[in-house]
Amino acid sequence: MANNFKDVSVEEIKSIMQRSQAAFEAYQLVSAEEKAKFLDAIAEEIEALGDNLLQKASEETNLPLPRLTGERGRTTGQLRMFAEMLREGSWVEASVDTALPDRTPLPRADIRKMLIPLGPVVVFGASNFPFAYSTAGGDTASALGAGCSVVVKAHPAHAETSEMVYQAIKKAIARTNMPEDVFQHVHGTSFESGKTLVQADETAAVGFTGSTVGGLALVKYASERKKPIPVFSEMGSINPVVFLPDTLKQNAADLAAQYAGSITLGMGQFCTNPGLMLAVEGEGLNEFYKHLGQQIEQVKPANMLHAGIHExxxxxxxxxxxxxxxxxxAKTTTSATDIQAEPTVATVDADTFLKNHLLREEVFGPFSLLVKCKDEQQLMQVLKTVSGQLTTTVMGTDADFTAHPKLIQMLPSLTGRVLFNGVPTGVEVCASMVHGGPFPATTDSRFTAVGINAAKRWVRPVCFQNCPDTLLPMALQQANPTNIWRLFNGEWKK
Structure with missing residues (x-):
């Protein structure tokens, strides 16, 4: 679909970022409760767009309405989750160590610490999630929740959808009397506009979901600044799945049906698509792959998001x-047309896989490669070779888990989320979720892009020493007027 919006100019970006800085400073005077009402209002205004928003997104992305309905619900749910985070308050990690003037040999000053927002955040909308990872998605919601102003660069593949959500946010700003420029929105297809946004003096941090090439380009732009800033890029992941012997022996057909569905869900256009499968050679594995191939052959091709992703x-x-x-x-037996993807699976032995770096690269779409290993040691060698991942899954029985302790023990060092007996597609939005992982899955494995801890990307700790109580932020004042949990002299207290 053609993009009818004018690209933002370099001069316009300069003005936008200056206004974002001014709005950030004003937003700091807004209470947590008022910020929470603002996030709730954004969710309400998005819902008020009704079916028109879903229809437009479907036109632009080729995604079906049921998928988009669920994604819209996830998006508004995220906004409300961060509103509740603000109301509860302990996310600021306040800690207080009161003065010990009589301590010997050295007295201790009164020392207090909490998290404060970084400043204006630039968010790049993702192509494969027009709601949940785009204009009002997780990066925007978490940054606004953390107290930052936000500038979103719309993804050109769904520019009109992005514009509709932007207008909803503007209504929420007016309804709740927020600083007018606390959220701004731009269009642009050139690399220059993205570079200018990242390198603007006022930009304090960047959020991105997309390709490894795109994510690393933003990191490069940020490193070229006089004052480098953090770039939180979620990039490529092939999300390996390990099938252990006993479960293959017992459940080959069921596992094949489960994973054919996961590989082809949304035509594989998820960052958690299981693009690599691993198992030790044996009759159970042969049976599993036979059934998997039969399942894949029955899946009908469907349109991908846009021509570029299909190509x-x-x-x-x-x-x-x-x-x-x-x-x-094994491929679908139905002919594909136009920008339809052909679901495909294939096999390779581990010796060949280990020698060929190209086979470790992400194929974004309904494709998965099964690596046949000689033994557990070779399987672990393959896992170590594929670098950092968003997810790693283990399918096994209790007997399998007991028999492979070394394999299970190594998994947390390779990935952000370890799954047992499930599929990696689908990311629950909750406090315990980690959607991140070691490089190259993300540029900083210490953080998550999903859940309330996503807000930690946009803050930094500040210490106040011997500060008069009336000058302290409310979260650090002696009386704890916001009634939040704090680490007070080494004990958690309200």
Missing amino acids: AYEKKSSAALEQEGVTDV
């Missing part, structure tokens, strides 16, 4: 299938 899928999947040693290819 990349065709190129990368073809390149993988052309590699020496890649065999047993």
